[in-house]
Amino acid sequence: xxxxxxxxxxxxxxxxxxxxxxxxxxxxxxxxxxxxxxxxxxxxxxxxxxxxxxxxxxxxxxxxxxxxxxxxxxxxxxxxxxxxxxxxxxxxxxxxxxxxxxxxxxxxxxxxxxxxxxxxxxxxxxxxxxxxxxxxxxxxxxxxxxxxxxxxxxxxxxxxxxxxxxxxxxxxxxxxxxxx
Numbered sequence: 493x494x495x496x497x498x499x500x501x502x503x504x505x506x507x508x509x510x511x512x513x514x515x516x517x518x519x520x521x522x523x524x525x526x527x528x529x530x531x532x533x534x535x536x537x538x539x540x541x542x543x544x545x546x547x548x549x550x551x552x553x554x555x556x557x558x559x560x561x562x563x564x565x566x567x568x569x570x571x572x573x574x575x576x577x578x579x580x581x582x583x584x585x586x587x588x589x590x591x592x593x594x595x596x597x598x599x600x601x602x603x604x605x606x607x608x609x610x611x612x613x614x615x616x617x618x619x620x621x622x623x624x625x626x627x628x629x630x631x632x633x634x635x636x637x638x639x640x641x642x643x644x645x646x647x648x649x650x651x652x653x654x655x656x657x658x659x660x661x662x663x664x665x666x667x668x669x670x671x672x
Contacts, residue, residue, distance in 0.1 A: 496659040499530035507533045511540060521664075525571060525652065528659045535655075542648050549641045553584040555604055556645055558594040559611045563649035565595040565670050566615055571656035572649065574665040595671065606632030607642055614646045 501512040501522050508530050516522045529536040546556070557580035564572035573595075580586040580594075590600055597612040599605040610629040613621050629639050655661070 494524065494528060494659050494662050496528050496531055496661075498524055498527035498662070500527065504530060508536070511536050515540070523575065524661050524664045525575070525656055528655060528661050539648075539652065542644075542651075546641065546644055546648060549644075550635070550638055551607070551641050551645070554580065554586045554590075555607055557584045557586060558590070558599060558604060558608055559642065559645045560649045561591060561594040562597050562608055562611055563615055563646055564653055566612070567650065567653040567657070568670045568672075569653035569657050570667065570669050571661045571663050571665075572653050573670050574663050574668045577668045578665045603633065606634055607638070610634065610639065611642050611646050614643055615650070619643065 499508060499512070501509065501516060504512050511533060512522055512526065512530055515526045526536060526539075529539055547553075551559075557576050560576035561573065561580060564570075564576060577591050580591045581588055586594075590604075593599060594608060597608045599608050606629055609632075610621070610625065613625040617625075626639070629642075630636075634642070
């Protein structure tokens with residue numbers, strides 16, 4: 493059971509109700525994570541705006557989902573691992589094998605591998621990547637914009653991992669457990 497209340501859309505008012513309605517309209521469902529975030533309309537809006545901005549960036553959905561899977565695995569967030577494995581394989585066109593490989597920072601193509609390697613370095617160093625890690629990403633063909641977006645996706649996913657771990661959000665996706 494979630495340790496923070498799940499704000500139900502029908503019980504929400506004002507800005508919170510508008511934000512949850514927008515989530516439901518966009519996804520067809522209102523995930524429990526957004527119901528937890530709705531405890532703070534500012535936090536929910538920050539998440540929705542950050543996600544929407546990055547979804548309009550240069551990284552395709554399957555690559556964004558690989559980053560999310562890697563970060564959730566590294567941070568031990570089963571809620572996010574479950575959600576992003578589902579989204580990756582059912583909506584973003586990634587096959588089960590590639591979704592599983594992403595958990596360990598592995599990918600079947602060179603660009604995705606470069607992205608995951610840099611994302612892992614960013615996460616593990618808390619942003620303190622060294623010159624060699626940055627150079628490797630550049631030499632693998634990642635643009636400065638793509639490198640910047642990888643860092644932003646890592647940060648967005650750390651935020652959602654922390655929210656869901658702190659709240660112990662009830663998982664409303666097919667459950668995937670992280671490897672210890």
